[in-house]
């Protein structure tokens with residue numbers, strides 16, 4: 001298999017990110033479909049700062065790359081992925097209490113876990129996300145949604161990384177449509193680092209009940225119709241071997 005990597009590039013990655021850098025790693029375990037070949041290089045990032053630092057090296061060297069969150073909306077070719085796959089495992093979460101509570105979270109946070117955490121604190125608004133697999137980053141990118149909710153109803157801003165640095169995009173600037181955004185349409189080339197989401201104070205019991213209702217309503221649909229198969233917009237997200 002031809003590698004597009006160059007020695008200095010992998011050396012620089014290893015120097016800065018050590019064991020987080022792996023070569024020739026199967027991507028199948030990192031996707032819901034559990035299929036697909038290897039990435040030439042897989043870098044696992046554990047914070048937004050690390051994510052930004054890895055991206056700087058990738059962009060400096062002009063390497064091809066692909067961002068992987070929870071891998072629930074991608075199909076990886078058996079030929080694998082040339083270049084670098086960055087696996088987002090940045091998981092910091094900060095709740096801001098008050099009359100208008102919010103949660104700031106890094107993009108690698110598992111969205112359904114966040115929905116559960118919010119409900120158990122009596123913070124409503126994310127119950128719809130209880131059964132949406134994947135990360136906050138993937139949900140911001142694709143305007144994930146279920147039932148009567150979607151990311152466009154909760155997002156206050158997303159902090160993204162572009163070639164020119166970090167910038168906060170408001171929900172209006174994300175130009176959300178049905179399961180799409182300015183990022184997904186390729187109108188802005190950017191990586192989602194973190195997001196600020198709007199919540200509401202509610203009785204804990206009510207939050208948990210709504211969460212359970214969402215989960216129960218979703219289950220038959222998931223089993224019979226969707227199984228693990230990604231949604232129709234996935235074609236845009238299929239990893240192609242170059």
Ligand SMILES: Cc1cc2nc3c(=O)[nH]c(=O)nc-3n(C[C@H](O)[C@H](O)[C@H](O)COP(=O)(O)OP(=O)(O)OC[C@H]3O[C@@H](n4cnc5c(N)ncnc54)[C@H](O)[C@@H]3O)c2cc1C
Pocket residue numbers: 032066067068069070071072073074088107131132133134135136137138139140141142143144145146179190191192193222226227228229230231236237
């Ligand atoms: C069983 C099942 C049920 C599902 N149900 C729903 C549902 O009810 N509603 C729904 O909307 N979707 C659903 N999906 C699809 C999937 O859960 C969503 O699309 C989810 O938001 C994808 O998040 P992820 O982290 O897994 O993204 P991935 O699959 O890892 O990536 C998807 C795309 O997002 C990009 N991306 C990921 N993270 C970032 C980042 N930090 N910055 C920039 N780009 C990024 C990737 O490059 C890729 O193009 C379902 C999928 C499965 C398997």
